Amino acid sequence: SAIPVLVSRCLLGFACRYDGKAKPSILPLLGEIPEVNWIPVCPEVEGGLPLPRTPCELEPGATAADVLAGKGRVCTKEGRDCTREYCLGAQLALQSAETNGAKFALLKAKSPSCGTRSIYDGTFSRTLIPGRGITAELLAGAGIALFSEDELESFSRTVARALPESD
């Protein structure tokens, strides 16, 4: 049976990115993988942000864990607070994962929602720092294994190994 995998919706070629534009789907890059039941989520849109939207970053010094604990904010460059939408989108994504039994997530890199290893530092100068986006943090805390779009090989290997257990 197919393995349920949560996936950042923009990675499948949907135009949900902040600029309202689509990028090519990553699916052709995956090669031979077992049957996957993709569960696409876009936490920013599902959390209530418009399309297109003004990009946000986590405030300087705030981690995703801080934000989820109510101790930090996610804002636009002009200081508009979008924390509520980011946290709601993360909760909805986790809900989708749990409803569908997804233990894996394949996520867009560097996003303040979906980034798994690095995010922008809150100064809007395109400076990356180690850290997770809000949704990635919530999913990781729930024990979901996170893969970034730049880890497709290890994602494919891990999903292939999980196949026998999924029956």
Ligand code: SF4
């Ligand atoms: Fe939506 Fe995540 Fe893609 Fe941003 S990175 S457009 S929040 S799915």
